[in-house]
Amino acid sequence: MRAETSSRAPLPPGVFLRAEGLVKKFGDFVAVNGVTFDVPRGKVFGFLGPNGSGKSTTIRMLAGLLNPTSGTARGFDGLDVTDTERWKSRLGYMSQKFSLYLDLTVEENLRFFGRVYGLAGPRLDERIRELSGTLRFERLKDTLTESLSTGMRQRVALAAALLHEPLLLFLDEPTGGVDPKGRRLFWELIYDLAAEKGMTVLVTTHYMDEAEQCDELAFILNGDLIAHGEPHALKRGISGRLLEVDLESAPFEALAAVRGAAPLEDAYLFGLRLRVLAREGRVDDALSLVSRLGTPAVAEPSLEDVFVDLARGYAERKAAAQPPTRMVTT
Amino acid sequence: MIEARGLEKRFGAHAALRGVDLRIAEGELFALIGPDGAGKTTFFRLVAGLLTPTAGTLRRAEGATFGLVPQRFSLYEDLTVDENLDLRARLYSVPSAEARARAAELLRRVGMAPFGARLAGALSGGMKQKLALVAALLTKPRLLLLDEPTTGVDPVSRREFWLVLNELHHEGLTIVVSTPYMDEAEYATRLGFLDEGKLLAVGTRDEVLAAFPRPILEVLSPDRNGVRRRLAGIDAVDDVSLFGTRLHLRGAAGTGTEILDSVRAGLTGLVPADGVRLVPPTLEDVFVLAGDEVET
Ligand SMILES: Nc1ncnc2c1ncn2[C@@H]1O[C@H](COP(=O)(O)OP(=O)(O)OP(=O)(O)O)[C@@H](O)[C@H]1O
Ligand SMILES: [Mg+2]
Numbered sequence: 063m064r065a066e067t068s069s070r071a072p073l074p075p076g077v078f079l080r081a082e083g084l085v086k087k088f089g090d091f092v093a094v095n096g097v098t099f100d101v102p103r104g105k106v107f108g109f110l111g112p113n114g115s116g117k118s119t120t121i122r123m124l125a126g127l128l129n130p131t132s133g134t135a136r137g138f139d140g141l142d143v144t145d146t147e148r149w150k151s152r153l154g155y156m157s158q159k160f161s162l163y164l165d166l167t168v169e170e171n172l173r174f175f176g177r178v179y180g181l182a183g184p185r186l187d188e189r190i191r192e193l194s195g196t197l198r199f200e201r202l203k204d205t206l207t208e209s210l211s212t213g214m215r216q217r218v219a220l221a222a223a224l225l226h227e228p229l230l231l232f233l234d235e236p237t238g239g240v241d242p243k244g245r246r247l248f249w250e251l252i253y254d255l256a257a258e259k260g261m262t263v264l265v266t267t268h269y270m271d272e273a274e275q276c277d278e279l280a281f282i283l284n285g286d287l288i289a290h291g292e293p294h295a296l297k298r299g300i301s302g303r304l305l306e307v308d309l310e311s312a313p314f315e316a317l318a319a320v321r322g323a324a325p326l327e328d329a330y331l332f333g334l335r336l337r338v339l340a341r342e343g344r345v346d347d348a349l350s351l352v353s354r355l356g357t358p359a360v361a362e363p364s365l366e367d368v369f370v371d372l373a374r375g376y377a378e379r380k381a382a383a384q385p386p387t388r389m390v391t392t
Numbered sequence: 393m394i395e396a397r398g399l400e401k402r403f404g405a406h407a408a409l410r411g412v413d414l415r416i417a418e419g420e421l422f423a424l425i426g427p428d429g430a431g432k433t434t435f436f437r438l439v440a441g442l443l444t445p446t447a448g449t450l451r452r453a454e455g456a457t458f459g460l461v462p463q464r465f466s467l468y469e470d471l472t473v474d475e476n477l478d479l480r481a482r483l484y485s486v487p488s489a490e491a492r493a494r495a496a497e498l499l500r501r502v503g504m505a506p507f508g509a510r511l512a513g514a515l516s517g518g519m520k521q522k523l524a525l526v527a528a529l530l531t532k533p534r535l536l537l538l539d540e541p542t543t544g545v546d547p548v549s550r551r552e553f554w555l556v557l558n559e560l561h562h563e564g565l566t567i568v569v570s571t572p573y574m575d576e577a578e579y580a581t582r583l584g585f586l587d588e589g590k591l592l593a594v595g596t597r598d599e600v601l602a603a604f605p606r607p608i609l610e611v612l613s614p615d616r617n618g619v620r621r622r623l624a625g626i627d628a629v630d631d632v633s634l635f636g637t638r639l640h641l642r643g644a645a646g647t648g649t650e651i652l653d654s655v656r657a658g659l660t661g662l663v664p665a666d667g668v669r670l671v672p673p674t675l676e677d678v679f680v681l682a683g684d685e686v687e688t
Contacts, residue, residue: 088514112503112546113518158517158544209406211429235517239463239543241427241572242676243683246633268518268546275634313579314558330551333578334597366547373548 072140078103078262079124079137079230086119086285087131093119095285096133101230101278104260106252108267108276110369116285117266118158121232124264125155138229151179154223158234158266161219164208168199168218171207172225179226186225193221197251213244220251231255233265237272249275273365281372288376289368296368302327303345306361307336307352316355323351328370339367393418393456393535393566394439398448401434408434410589411448416568418453421561423580424570425675427683430586432570433463436539439568456566458535461528463543469513473504473523476512477530484531491530498526501552518544525553529560536560538569542576554579574675583675587682597675604673606681607648609641609655612667619662626658631680642677 073080079101086094094116101107109117122128124135126149135143138152162171169190176186194200197217207215216236223231233252237245249272255261256277267273273293280290289296309316313331320336321329325344330337336355340348352358363371399412409431416422424432437443438450440460452458467476474495481491499505502522507515512523521544528536542550554576561567569580577583578597585593585600593600609629613619619639623629628651631642643651648670656665 112548113522113544114503114507114516118516211427213428235544238517239428239540239572241683242574242679243427245572246680268544270547314555331554331575331579333575370548 073100073136076102077137078139079135079264081120081124081133081135083133084120084123084130084135085132086116086123086128092285094123094130097282097285097287098133099280099287099290101137101262101264103262104256105277106256106263106265106275108265108273108279109282110266110273110279110365111282112373115282117282118234120282121155121234121264121266125153125232126150127155151226152229154226154228154231156216156219156223156231156233156236158238160215162207162215162222165206167204167206168194168210169203171218172222175222176225181225189225189227190221193224196254197221198247211241211244213240213248216240216244216248217251220248224255228261230262231264233263235266235268237267237269245269245272270364270366279365281369283373283376286376289372293365296365297363300339300363300368300371302342302371303340303348304361304363304367305338305340305345305348305352305358307338307356307358309334309336309356319355320351325351327374328367337361337367339363339371393420393453394568395451396435396438396448397450399435399438399445399450400447401431401438401443402446407589409438412586412589412591414584414591414594416566418566419561419564421557421567421569421579421581423577423583424568424586425572425574425577425583425679426570426586427679428572429588431589432586433539435586436460436462436537436568436570439537452535456535457531457533458537459528459531459533460537461524461539461541463539467512467520467523467527470511472509472511473499473515474508476523477527480527480530486531494530495526498529498556501556502526502549503552518546518549521545522549529556532560532563532565534564534566536565536567536569538567540570540572542571542573550576574679577675585678585682592682593678600675600678601673604678604681606645606673606677607643607651608671608673608677609643609648609652610669610671611639611641611655611659611663613639613663615662619659622659622662623655626654628654631684633680640677642681 077100081097081099083096083098084094085096097120111117123130126143126146141149143149172190194203197220199214199217237248240248252263256263273279278292279296281288313334316336317329317331320326320338325341325347326338327341328339338348338352349358394416396412396414399409401409426432438445439452477495481488504522525541542553557567571577582596584591611619616634616639620632623632628644629641630644633640652670656668
């Protein structure tokens with residue numbers, strides 16, 4: 063039933079994966095509300111949204127691990143997600159929940175996952191050797207997984223997802239709990255996979271500096287896809303002007319002094335920095351308001367600002383019962 | 393509130409803490425930062441009395457009630473959100489009317505109000521973490537120990553969570569929190585940088601940053617990869633990271649102005665001179681440098 067509803071024309075060459083009206087209901091609860099988007103070939107695609115917005119559920123449907131209530135996915139140059147075995151053999155998936163066996167060594171874990179993917183013998187040996195080199199954990203092959211740092215465990219989990227040489231990689235919050243240095247290294251690896259191996263990567267993250275590194279982004283909220291585009295295009299779509307003040311101390315007091323003021327759409331802290339979004343046409347008022355706290359400078363909006371802005375628009379449109387999607391094109 | 397002297401903890405051959413001296417006063421909001429595996433979780437477990445020191449001493453203020461949110465919080469997955477919170481309130485003898493009102497308020501603030509009747513096992517990853525936070529904040533202990541509480545929590549909810557923490561701090565709670573987010577560490581009254589079981593730096597953010605030994609530069613350019621390739625040929629720069637359209641550079645040694653000149657020279661034709669400037673270091677720089685020095 064699912065397949066007939068999708069259009070059968072081949073995907074454009076630049077598109078590697080297409081989600082077509084994916085819906086997932088758990089009982090009466092709609093976790094994913096008919097999302098449609100394209101993931102470009104060989105790019106790093108970021109999937110962002112608040113907790114519980116439906117990111118993991120969407121990924122599990124795209125990875126062929128969860129049956130959609132309706133809708134489908136197409137990709138890999140001519141496959142449909144309902145062709146489950148072939149579909150799954152071409153993708154790698156790293157779940158949000160840690161999936162390695164803590165009581166096995168790194169190499170034992172990789173051998174186990176290799177066999178799950180049907181690899182064995184010299185081919186498996188070679189893949190393990192290659193990946194422990196590229197992902198830089200060679201010297202730890204005989205270490206118990208339990209004693210690895212979070213960053214290192216995530217690299218081993220990435221290796222496990224790459225053993226069978228997938229063309230598409232789903233990474234669900236791969237850097238949760240990883241320290242700043244480990245996160246940077248992990249992102250260099252993701253980049254290399256896309257740039258050098260031509261792999262298509264779909265990744266979720268709550269770190270906005272990581273989102274910034276993606277070629278394209280989709281935002282999801284309450285199971286609705288609310289925007290899709292390149293980071294700089296999404297930023298251009300923001301209404302109002304962002305101002306930033308460096309504070310010496312007492313950040314929360316500074317925030318309390320301006321929060322809710324009429325010229326401001328939003329006010330929040332980023333460490334000892336106060337950031338405010340001035341409403342359109344109220345920039346001068348906003349400037350004089352925050353100048354009392356320090357010297358304001360005009361700042362580039364972050365993707366967090368974009369998200370907050372989109373979420374506000376979404377709430378307003380929901381109230382006016384209009385269709386929820388706004389596409390940003392470049 | 394907490395006093396550690398020569399605190400050591402070994403697990404077999406592995407030394408998780410290797411002589412930590414630290415005093416955290418009543419009413420502080422203290423942040424512990426450091427790479428994973430640095431010993432932060434071990435420190436929390438020692439403070440909570442879940443482990444005993446191998447050597448040295450650890451004292452907690454007499455009779456101080458405390459709450460701990462461990463890194464991996466165990467919820468009853470077969471109970472609903474509300475039932476989990478009720479149970480927690482009863483375990484800590486919080487009067488039920490008070491607990492219910494407080495739970496409702498906290499759930500609302502982190503965007504969980506509609507999900508009281510959902511089984512904890514059916515929550516998303518970040519929602520589970522939020523439930524753990526609400527559970528910890530339900531009881532108002534004198535000392536709150538939070539081990540990476542905001543991992544997996546979305547940015548807007550993180551803002552709200554820190555507003556709540558700040559209120560509790562103002563009410564007089566002592567809070568010790570570890571975090572991989574350097575912006576969160578800046579909210580602390582003092583912070584400690586733990587690495588391989590040792591406290592490498594303790595102080596206010598300004599004190600820690602003042603001790604940073606390297607110059608930091610920022611380059612603005614839409615052609616990040618072009619800049620990156622050029623920089624690879626400049627020995628005076630030993631680390632480059634990307635932040636949107638900005639590149640963040642660390643000087644190998646020497647004075648800031650020398651490095652500024654050589655980077656400007658190295659990027660002529662690609663970036664105008666005013667696109668390269670010296671900037672103050674951040675806590676992330678402290679973090680990354682410590683890691684690099686350990687590795688080599
Ligand atoms: N088995 C289930 N039964 C009922 N509800 C579920 C089930 N699995 C997920 N949900 C709900 O679906 C919604 C979306 O969950 P999902 O895990 O996709 O969120 P997410 O965007 O990945 O969030 P996070 O950022 O916290 O990981 C949540 O409200 C969650 O509670
Ligand atoms: Mg998720």
